[in-house]
Amino acid sequence: GDLSGSVGLLDQAEILLKEFNNFSALSKFDRERALARLGLQDYQTAGKLARNALSIDLRKAGTSRRRPESDWVRLGDINVAQSLLVTAEIERQSGKLSEAKETYQTALKLAKKVAAKREIVRAFFGLARIALDTDDILSARINLVGAMLLTQEGQIPDLHIETIALVGETSLREGDPAGAIGPLNLGIDLVEQMRLTATPEDRQRLLALQADHYRWLLEAYLRTDHLWEALATSEGLKARTLRDSLNTNDTAETLLHRVNRLREFQRRLPPDLAVVSYANADWNRSDPVAFIMTANDLKAVPLTFDLLPEFLKHLDIPEVLAAQ
Numbered sequence: 001g002d003l004s005g006s007v008g009l010l011d012q013a014e015i016l017l018k019e020f021n022n023f024s025a026l027s028k029f030d031r032e033r034a035l036a037r038l039g040l041q042d043y044q045t046a047g048k049l050a051r052n053a054l055s056i057d058l059r060k061a062g063t064s065r066r067r068p069e070s071d072w073v074r075l076g077d078i079n080v081a082q083s084l085l086v087t088a089e090i091e092r093q094s095g096k097l098s099e100a101k102e103t104y105q106t107a108l109k110l111a112k113k114v115a116a117k118r119e120i121v122r123a124f125f126g127l128a129r130i131a132l133d134t135d136d137i138l139s140a141r142i143n144l145v146g147a148m149l150l151t152q153e154g155q156i157p158d159l160h161i162e163t164i165a166l167v168g169e170t171s172l173r174e175g176d177p178a179g180a181i182g183p184l185n186l187g188i189d190l191v192e193q194m195r196l197t198a199t200p201e202d203r204q205r206l207l208a209l210q211a212d213h214y215r216w217l218l219e220a221y222l223r224t225d226h227l228w229e230a231l232a233t234s235e236g237l238k239a240r241t242l243r244d245s246l247n248t249n250d251t252a253e254t255l256l257h258r259v260n261r262l263r264e265f266q267r268r269l270p271p272d273l274a275v276v277s278y279a280n281a282d283w284n285r286s287d288p289v290a291f292i293m294t295a296n297d298l299k300a301v302p303l304t305f306d307l308l309p310e311f312l313k314h315l316d317i318p319e320v321l322a323a324q
Helices: 003-019 025-039 045-062 069-075 080-092 096-115 117-131 136-150 157-173 178-195 200-223 227-245 255-267 309-312 317-323
Strands: 275-279 289-294 297-302
Touching: 003 025, 025 045, 025 080, 025 136, 025 178, 045 069, 069 096, 080 096, 096 117, 096 227, 117 136, 117 157, 136 157, 157 178, 157 255, 200 227, 227 255, 227 275, 227 289, 255 289, 255 317
Parallel strands: none
Antiparallel strands: 275 289, 289 297
16 A cells, blocks of 8 residues: 555666566556556656556557557557556546547457456446446446456456446445445455455455445445444444454454444443544545444534645645555
8 A cells, every 4th residue: 555665666676677678577567657656646647657558568569559549459469458458547537538438448349359358347347437427327337237247156256346346336326325235245245255265465455345345335324324334334444454454364243243333332432422433534536424423322424625625735645645
């Protein structure tokens, strides 16, 4: 999660690669650097690095960015598809949705041509997210069906879990929070199963996948007025993060067990004490909420930060993102 540190190390790696004339690895490193810069919301630098990676990969394939995209699809390989996917995601997150859609469609055509399943699914994800950004629920579901067909039955487990998260998010956007609860809980359970045999590094990656499920599940419970389940979901993510930081490999407790434990905690509160628990720190994707528990009540208070963009101008963005 230390994106600034990642950027520094990758920049050092580029210097070494150039010293040893290892230009064949430069496109991969430029993609990694672009993703790190994207995480820091440095869209300009990220876009430049992604375009550079794409140029290198296209030259190796025997074409160039000056040639039409049909030529990229005809001559390109999996590396070109990967650079296109990174470029498209940078375009999407920076608000260039029409450009991103075209780039994702080109990546999808190329990925299908070279039978690169992971890249095909990633393209479906990008197109689904663009559809959600433009409230085109039907297109989002069509792309998610394509992703589901390629990832189900254990074919690509981590991408299957991400597909389920997007299904839940789509149900929320469609105004069906109750329909989102089942898929999102399933995704959390699948991650817990994978975690049992995962390496410490893989567990960090799985936690990032699981965080989306927790975030959208929390919102689904809030929209259906299941406050205890929403609080238990928020505390579940915090507990999972703590267990991972302690490098333990135990399984998470069930939602019902967490709810019962929180209710028991409430019964032990003195009458003059309130407990406040904050959830949804990722301000770019969902509004924060404060759970306020007293001996006789539980409330969920949405926190809307209208002035937050103005505040952020005076803060160190990498530090803010790391704190989130």
